[in-house]
Amino acid sequence: MAEIICIIGTKGGTGKTTLSHLLCHGLGLLGRRTACVMTDEYRDPLPPQGRRYIMADARSPQARTKVVEKLKELPGWMGVLDGGANRTDTDISLYEMSDLVLLPFRDSPEDLRTVMHDLELFPRAFALPSQWPKNKWQKEAAAKLIATMPADMQDRVLSPTYAVSASKLLLQSTPPEALPAALNNAAKAVACQVIDILGDDVAAVEASLREAAA
Ligand SMILES: Nc1ncnc2c1ncn2[C@@H]1O[C@H](COP(=O)(O)OP(=O)(O)OP(=O)(O)O)[C@@H](O)[C@H]1O
Numbered sequence: 001m002a003e004i005i006c007i008i009g010t011k012g013g014t015g016k017t018t019l020s021h022l023l024c025h026g027l028g029l030l031g032r033r034t035a036c037v038m039t040d041e042y043r044d045p046l047p048p049q050g051r052r053y054i055m056a057d058a059r060s061p062q063a064r065t066k067v068v069e070k071l072k073e074l075p076g077w078m079g080v081l082d083g084g085a086n087r088t089d090t091d092i093s094l095y096e097m098s099d100l101v102l103l104p105f106r107d108s109p110e111d112l113r114t115v116m117h118d119l120e121l122f123p124r125a126f127a128l129p130s131q132w133p134k135n136k137w138q139k140e141a142a143a144k145l146i147a148t149m150p151a152d153m154q155d156r157v158l159s160p161t162y163a164v165s166a167s168k169l170l171l172q173s174t175p176p177e178a179l180p181a182a183l184n185n186a187a188k189a190v191a192c193q194v195i196d197i198l199g200d201d202v203a204a205v206e207a208s209l210r211e212a213a214a
């Protein structure tokens, strides 16, 4: 069965769409067959040309269910669902469809407040620092911000995706053929992190099956 990852969250502009494409690109670079599924009715899906992943338009609730059901039938595929801001009901339905749920957030107090609320609402979700600063001082300030979260929430914060200005190239209708190494590296890093987390789930299932059979 395909594995489904959704990128959701209440706040706008946290980097959901960029992260969706970055992750799909990274999974593509790692040889995984991937579909980027646009669920945001306020945005147009991008054309598929020049990408290492396919694009799916699932902006209505009906299309969403059908596209995800179809994807789930495809062994070895990964589906990345790009959410939209301020849509708690839609986020709940995307959450329920997904094997892995990512909540991108930026280094601002407002982002932190919103992501903590979302972490409470979505107990299986992980928070993913997005457009994270690389500069030493800003990075330290951002780490201090995370340190203000309750410990159990800090445990659910993944490694950051750093700010990479070239990430907007993936949001062009046709990305250039040759993409900067910094972009490809960021894409592979986030894809590896996702594969690791999903792999842990596989290990947990294997362990529980062994236990059941013993
Ligand atoms: N890793 C990144 N590095 C640099 N810029 C980024 C990164 N991720 C996102 N951005 C920029 O931040 C802005 C918002 O990103 P994006 O559209 O992906 O957010 P979103 O959460 O999908 O927004 P919306 O809530 O409107 O759907 C864009 O201008 C995008 O180019």
Ligand SMILES: [Mg+2]
Pocket: 016, 017, 018, 040, 043, 083, 084
């Ligand atoms: Mg978006």
